[in-house]
Amino acid sequence: MSVRHPIIGVTGSSGAGTSTALRAFERMCRRLSLKAAIVEGDAFHAYDRDGNRKAIARARIRGEHFSLLGPTANLLSRLETLLRDFGERGTGISRRYLHTEIEGAEVGQAAGTFTPWEPLPAHSDVLFYEGLHGGYVGEDANIVQHMDLLVGVVPIINLEWIQKLRRDTDERGSAPEEVTSTILRRMPDYVNHIAPQFSRTDVNFQRVPLVDTSNPFVVREIPGNEESLVVIHFNDHSRLSSDLDQYEQQIFGAFKSNANTLVVPGDQMETAMEAILLPALEKLIQRRDAAFASLHPSQPPEAA
């Protein structure tokens, strides 16, 4: 955690909608005129697409378990170093994983490769991590301790699978049966390394469809927000305001389902994210500015 250089994490499994949630944070940053450094968790995979296929094949021959959701497939101590560096000095080294031909063509590389490691943009007000391991704790790394705010994005599992299947077949050139076998192979790591993170977040956004999703393994339209509810759960240790009565007033159609849980219509998801997260983002920046002002009474905060 860092007063001077705040770090916000959006954590969730593959296909959960973390990239979609990050867009909401980016819009909040624009409203507050903040410069954000974005770190995609995929940048910290240990292998590129080809290397990953080979690692899977090696593990199969040895009778070992290996998947991208687990620690051995990711450079989690390197991710921790980046977060520590940013928290201490506002700097850090990252890269991007190029999922699609289009992303690759933009930088003259093949899909499934990494861009070179390079420094984060200078003078970023806040770092956003978006990926699989924002709340990870293991022998190799403790990622969650660096988060000033951690948001879980975790649709009900059938919906998560539908979203993944649709996205990977439409945008990443995978066959439906490949996506299904990836989901199966990753399941032990989902249980051991992804699910526990949602008990460490400040808040979880869980989209629940109100339409039939009983066979998620046929490629189909993703249920829309207007066909869903969102269950918003504040963990007991949450650093966010958990004044649910106030959110009930602010968000059309919101109601409390228990003392720590708010339910909103799916089409209010973004309004709810703003109502809950924008004040928290503002508070982190005010805390940073106040700390800077006490150290440097005559300088403007942007010199931090």
Ligand SMILES: Nc1ncnc2c1ncn2[C@@H]1O[C@H](COP(=O)(O)OP(=O)(O)OP(=O)(O)O)[C@@H](O)[C@H]1O
């Ligand atoms: N609220 C939503 N309504 C409809 N579709 C959604 C919603 N949220 C996410 N999706 C869709 O689900 C798919 C997966 O979302 P997204 O790419 O944000 O997942 P992700 O968590 O970033 O996955 P990865 O980490 O694997 O990149 C996308 O096709 C996205 O458009």
Ligand SMILES: O=C(CO)[C@H](O)[C@H](O)COP(=O)(O)O
């Ligand atoms: O979403 C993922 C993890 O969050 C992807 O599965 C991972 O980044 C590998 O991508 P690809 O299958 O495109 O090589």
